[in-house]
Amino acid sequence: MPDERPVAIVAPSLLSCDFGNLGAEAKRMLAAGADWLHVDVMDGHFVDNLTLGPVVYQGLRRAVGDAVFLDCHFMTTAPSFWVEAFARVNGHSDQANMGCTFHYEVFGEDGLPLALELCRRIRALSARPAVAIRPSTPAQAVLPLLEEAAVDMVLVMTVEPGHGGQRFMPECLSKAVFLRERYPNLDIQVDGGITPETAKSAAQAGCNVLVSGSAIFGAGPNASQVIAALREAVERVH
């Protein structure tokens, strides 16, 4: 039987970087073995924190170049507006180098048509649509989007969105198990409190895309070792 599980992807979260040296920090992560760079976009409404907008994103894109996949995690009440704004400054003829993850909760059950419309728009931009669920949202909520093949990835949050450096919530991993059983080829991303240790249980639950902020940046010059350990956690269950 062919091995259907998707490949390991490690995405350092720039939320934990030295923002005074954003471009250099991003390049340091790429040199240390990062596959993607995770960009947390917080609007001060959906979460009680505010990070970066299109102006800073444009600077980041210029610093890393077009070949790098920037995995944008929109923790915003108006994802459609911000997706357009980020796409405009992404600096490329198409946006295949950009991931657009929105939160299910901003649309909810009644908002399925709007969520589908946003996914179609993200695909029309050639960007990569994904949906995130916070700890209190069940995995079943995203099934209608998966049934329509509207998203390429589900982000299972293992902390409450809004801040880096929080405690990992292992109880959220049952959602990854539920999704992996039904979708062997789906990219399942996990974000929040991921360390080489917690990555093992996340990988066993079926997650293959690991976001990690404080563990990677907290390792200073040893970031490459943490990235390698995260990748190994996924590859070991592969």
Ligand SMILES: O=C(CO)[C@H](O)[C@H](O)COP(=O)(O)O
């Ligand atoms: O989406 C996020 C917070 O809402 C961040 O991506 C996440 O918290 C990463 O940081 P850490 O690895 O320190 O938990």
Ligand SMILES: [Fe+2]
């Ligand atoms: Fe994130």
